[in-house]
Amino acid sequence: MRRALLISVPYFWLLVLFLVPFAMVFKISLSDSVLAIPPYAPTMKEGIWALLTQLDFENFTFLTTDDLYWKAYLSSVRIAAISTVLTLAVGYPVAYAMARAPEEWRATLMMLVILPFWTSFLIRVYAWIGILSTEGFLNQFLFGIGLISEPLTILNTPTAVYIGIVYTYVPFMILPIYAALERLDGSLIEAAEDLGCSRLQAFWLVTIPLSKNGIIAGCFLVFIPALGEFVIPSLLGGSSTLMIGKVLFEEFFSNRDWPVASAVAVILLLILIVPIILFQRNEQKQAEADQ
Amino acid sequence: MTKTLIATVAVAALTASAAFAEEVRVYNWSDYIDEDLLTQFEEETGIKLIYDVFDSNEVLETKMLTGGSGYDVVVPSGTFLQRQITAGAFQPLDKSKLSNAGNLWDVIEARTEQYDPGNTHSINYMWGTTGLGVNVGKVTEALGADAAMDSLALIFDPANMEKLAECGVHFLDAPAEVIPAALQFLGEDPDSHDPEVIAKAEAVVAGVRPYITKFHSSEYINALANGDICVAFGWSGDILQARDRAAEAENGVEIAYNAPTEGALMWFDQMAIPVDAPNPDAAHKFLNFIMDAENMAAASNYVYYANGNKASQEFLVEDVIGDTAIYPDEATLENLYTTTPYPQKVQRTVTRLWTKIKSGT
Numbered sequence: 001m002r003r004a005l006l007i008s009v010p011y012f013w014l015l016v017l018f019l020v021p022f023a024m025v026f027k028i029s030l031s032d033s034v035l036a037i038p039p040y041a042p043t044m045k046e047g048i049w050a051l052l053t054q055l056d057f058e059n060f061t062f063l064t065t066d067d068l069y070w071k072a073y074l075s076s077v078r079i080a081a082i083s084t085v086l087t088l089a090v091g092y093p094v095a096y097a098m099a100r101a102p103e104e105w106r107a108t109l110m111m112l113v114i115l116p117f118w119t120s121f122l123i124r125v126y127a128w129i130g131i132l133s134t135e136g137f138l139n140q141f142l143f144g145i146g147l148i149s150e151p152l153t154i155l156n157t158p159t160a161v162y163i164g165i166v167y168t169y170v171p172f173m174i175l176p177i178y179a180a181l182e183r184l185d186g187s188l189i190e191a192a193e194d195l196g197c198s199r200l201q202a203f204w205l206v207t208i209p210l211s212k213n214g215i216i217a218g219c220f221l222v223f224i225p226a227l228g229e230f231v232i233p234s235l236l237g238g239s240s241t242l243m244i245g246k247v248l249f250e251e252f253f254s255n256r257d258w259p260v261a262s263a264v265a266v267i268l269l270l271i272l273i274v275p276i277i278l279f280q281r282n283e284q285k286q287a288e289a290d291q
Numbered sequence: 292m293t294k295t296l297i298a299t300v301a302v303a304a305l306t307a308s309a310a311f312a313e314e315v316r317v318y319n320w321s322d323y324i325d326e327d328l329l330t331q332f333e334e335e336t337g338i339k340l341i342y343d344v345f346d347s348n349e350v351l352e353t354k355m356l357t358g359g360s361g362y363d364v365v366v367p368s369g370t371f372l373q374r375q376i377t378a379g380a381f382q383p384l385d386k387s388k389l390s391n392a393g394n395l396w397d398v399i400e401a402r403t404e405q406y407d408p409g410n411t412h413s414i415n416y417m418w419g420t421t422g423l424g425v426n427v428g429k430v431t432e433a434l435g436a437d438a439a440m441d442s443l444a445l446i447f448d449p450a451n452m453e454k455l456a457e458c459g460v461h462f463l464d465a466p467a468e469v470i471p472a473a474l475q476f477l478g479e480d481p482d483s484h485d486p487e488v489i490a491k492a493e494a495v496v497a498g499v500r501p502y503i504t505k506f507h508s509s510e511y512i513n514a515l516a517n518g519d520i521c522v523a524f525g526w527s528g529d530i531l532q533a534r535d536r537a538a539e540a541e542n543g544v545e546i547a548y549n550a551p552t553e554g555a556l557m558w559f560d561q562m563a564i565p566v567d568a569p570n571p572d573a574a575h576k577f578l579n580f581i582m583d584a585e586n587m588a589a590a591s592n593y594v595y596y597a598n599g600n601k602a603s604q605e606f607l608v609e610d611v612i613g614d615t616a617i618y619p620d621e622a623t624l625e626n627l628y629t630t631t632p633y634p635q636k637v638q639r640t641v642t643r644l645w646t647k648i649k650s651g652t
Contacts, residue, residue, distance in 0.1 A: 033635060035378045037358045037566075068643065071652050135519075156505065239464075239506055239649035247646075253349035254642045256356065257635075 022269065029262035030055035040258045059263040068247065069264065073271065076244040079158070079233075080226040083165040087222045088215065090166060091173030095214070096207075098174070099181035110178075113171050125164055125235050132160050132236070156238035164232040169225065173218035180214025181207070213286055220279045224272055244268055314339035315573035318354075318362040320560065321346050321509075322532070323417070325593035332580050338573050346509060355380040355565060362565055363574035366416055369406040369559040370467065370632040381412045381563045388575035389414075391582035399599035403559050405629060413561035414578060415599025417528075417591065420555040420619070420627060421468050424511065424530035427545045429458045429521035441549035443476040446524055449498050456502035459520030464506040466645040468556060469496060469524065471630050475554050482630045484637050493644050506649055512536070518544040526558075527616060528596035535595075548616045550623060557627035559599070 031040045031054070042050045063069045098109045116124060131137045132155040139151040154160050184207065192202040208215075230245030237243075244264065251261035321344040333340050343362075345351050348371045354360040355367070355375050367375060375381060386392055392414075399415050407413045425440045433454045438445070445451055452460065462469055471481035473492035483489060504520060511523035516536035523530065527548055534546040562581065564574045580586060588606030591598045597617050604612055611617050619627070633641055646652070 035374065035635070037356050037378055037380060039356045039378070066643070068646065068652060240651060242650045242652055250642055250646065253347075253353055254645075255635075255639050256349075256352065257639065 022266075025262045025265055027051075027055070028258055029059055029260075029266050030057065031259050033257045033259050038258070039256055059259045060267075062260060063263055063267065069244075069267075072242050072244045072247045073267070075242045076227050076229075077271070079161065079165075079241075079243060080223050080229075083162055083169070083226045084219050084223045086162060087166045087170050087173045088219060091170050091218060092177055092215070094170070095174045095177035095181055098178050099184070106182075113174050117171070121168065122231070125168070125232060128160070128164055128167070128236060129155060132163070155236065158237065158241055160236040161233050161241055164236045165222075165226050165229065168232065169222040172221040176217035176221065177211055177214035180211040184210050213282070216279065216282055220276070224276070227272060228268060313337070313570070313573060314341060315363045315570055315577050316341045316343070316361055317364045317577060318343050318345060318351065318360070319364075319366045319416075320344060323366075323560075323594055323596075325589050328581075328586055328589055331586070332577065335580070336573075336576055338576065340577070358567060360565060360567075361569060363568040363570050364562055364564060364577050366560050366562050369403065369561060370630060372413055372561045372563060373406040374632045375563075376407060376412050380566055382566045382568070382571065383411045384414070384564065384578070385571075385575060388572070389579050389582060391579050391584075394582055394584050394587075394600050394602035396599050396601035399559070402557070402629065403561060403599070405631070406559070407561065413563040414582060416560045416562045416581065417594070417596040417598050418557065418559045419527040419596050419617075420550045420557050421463070421472065421524070421526055422530075422548060422550040422555045424515050424523040424525050424533060425547050425549065426458070426515065426518060426521040427547055428543075429518070430455070433458060433521065439552075440547070441552050443472060443551045443553045446522060447473060447476045447495050447499060449502070452499040452502035455522055456504070459504045459514070459522075460502060461511040461514060461520050461523040461525070462503050462506050463525055464508045464649075466641050467630065467633070470641065470644075471556050471628070472524070472551070475551075475628070481554070481556065481628050484631075484633060486637060486640050489637070489641060489644065493648060496648050500648055515546050516540065516544065518542060528594055531595040531614075531616060550616065550619065550627070552626075554626045554628050555623075557629050 028040055031042060033039060034041045042054045044051065094113075098106060098113075101109055129136075133139075134151045134153065134155070136155070138154070139148070142148045143151070154163075188206055188210070189202050192206045193199065197205060228245050228248075229243065230249060233241050233243045233246060234249075248261055248264050248268070251257050251264055255261075315338050317340065319342065323344070324342075329340055329342055332338070348368050351365060351367055352371055352375060354362075355365065356378060358380075372381075395414065399418060400410055403413070403415050404410060423441065423443075423445060425445070427440070430438055430440055430445075434451060438451075445455075446460065446462075470489060470492045473495040474483060474488065475481040476495060477491055479488050479491060508525075509529070511520065511525050512529050512533045513536075514520045515523050515530065515533035517540075518537075523533075527550070530546065530548040534548065537544040537546050562578055564571055564578075568574050581590070582600065584600060584602035585606050587598050587600040587603040591603065592606075592608050592611055595611060595617060597611075615623060632638075
């Protein structure tokens with residue numbers, strides 16, 4: 001009995017926080033847009049029968065008629081993937097240095113990674129506007145040391161979006177990799193070196209494979225939110241940066257078409273679910289291997 | 292004894308909460324009122340005023356159509372108001388509670404009837420035009436002394452825009468403002484709902500797209516005032532605010548607002564009470580307070596927008612009432628046009644076209 005109760009907790013969690021909201025969005029995606037409160041029909045008020053008979057998939061077929069949607073999905077996947085690689089390139093060395101630092105420093109270093117979270121995310125993204133703009137700190141600095149003679153245009157370009165995403169999500173990359181590296185037994189590397197590996201080979205053949213799970217976890221923690229990112233591209237990116245988050249916003253606010261907006265969201269979720277399932281399976285395998 | 296004590300405490304608690312029970316929540320555009328008026332309202336009526344701001348009609352509309360916004364007074368623009376009235380988002384005003392109704396200006400009321408027949412659901416707060424903000428010095432430098440700074444050709448003729456691109460041009464990020472202007476420039480009906488006619492506007496905007504620095508609906512105020520850009524297609528009062536900020540900064544930047552000679556879009560921001568307003572009674576008190584001649588004049592004197600209150604005009608400073616950019620003369624007034632809301636299908640076409648213009652996809 002107690003065991004059943006214990007097992008039911010995560011399922012209850014999944015039901016309340018994932019399945020129920022998803023069912024609501026999915027239901028709206030099958031309805032029609034009308035001018036009323038709320039702006040779609042049929043609603044729950046009209047009874048289950050009306051609900052079941054009037055739903056259809058036309059909003060999903062509509063998404064296939066305009067190339068805007070798949071271009072936006074594709075562009076989002078590309079931006080999220082490039083950002084993830086960049087974040088890994090920045091995050092891994094940091095995590096590695098933290099794990100190699102003397103024991104008494106690690107808590108402080110960890111604190112430094114987490115510290116930016118004490119400031120609002122929005123304010124930190126706004127700060128980048130001040131840094132990257134034509135009259136901003138970065139240009140003034142580069143101008144001051146004589147590296148450039150014309151100000152660089154970074155703000156409102158894809159570069160600014162990458163900088164924003166990497167900056168925002170790098171802690172999510174550092175923490176799981178650090179956790180993996182910290183557990184790594186130093187004698188394994190000594191053994192590798194004793195057996196003739198150079199330091200670089202030991203890193204490549206021992207350290208990287210043993211931190212693989214940290215890398216995978218970090219990549220998903222960055223890729224998934226970056227895919228649906230709306231705030232960073234709208235503040236730092238120009239109007240030519242096409243991302244699905246923006247398209248979703250336009251459907252919802254400019255077109256007032258909740259059903260199509262919901263259909264876009266459902267597809268986005270499906271794109272995300274595949275990597276999440278892969279991630280879960282990997283975790284499971286890891287747990288089994290540990291036993 | 293204990294019972295009496297509890298009863299006394301309970302009564303005291305009830306009275307205390309009653310003192311704060313009366314509150315009114317107002318949702319208005321950002322930078323759109325003299326904030327002294329807010330404290331004055333609280334002092335005069337004893338009603339606690341919670342004042343929030345928004346910066347786009349779309350955000351307000353989504354809140355209205357979701358329902359349960361918790362606001363007592365909101366300020367949508369004409370076309371948005373009309374659609375939301377159809378959706379049943381607003382309650383009819385109780386004119387018996389609006390003793391200042393006689394102050395309203397019939398000229399404006401006649402025009403707002405287009406959106407709100409009989410003006411039964413709303414009162415006009417402010418109105419203005421959409422036009423050209425120019426940095427006189429920089430535009431003269433780029434185009435020569437005889438450049439027509441009051442013509443839509445300034446922003447829609449690629450030959451002009453090519454030269455202006457270097458000093459920067461901002462457009463409102465609002466298709467419902469830009470497309471009518473482009474149609475007016477072509478000599479078409481600016482209020483056309485025909486997708487084929489609207490497509491002609493797309494060609495005009497797409498033709499100058501490479502020279503547009505940014506589409507944004509509020510950044511141009513500072514950008515103009517600082518001299519970062521030389522032309523903005525924006526709202527009259529915002530550009531006049533930029534003019535004054537530049538003058539205060541004494542940075543040598545001279546900004547002017549010109550309503551295009553081809554004709555300018557005239558818009559109206561209307562105060563209305565949501566159908567599910569928690570305190571409609573206090574909402575009426577707030578409307579009546581705003582409709583007071585001196586209060587309305589104070590707001591206009593502060594934000595540089597004209598209002599729909601005839602009686603307030605004697606309290607307006609010369610800078611406002613005497614400025615034809617704010618209160619246009621008869622001839623200009625004739626030259627202003629209004630638009631009506633796009634039907635759902637056309638709205639989708641317009642949004643799609645706007646995305647295409649901006650992102651190239």
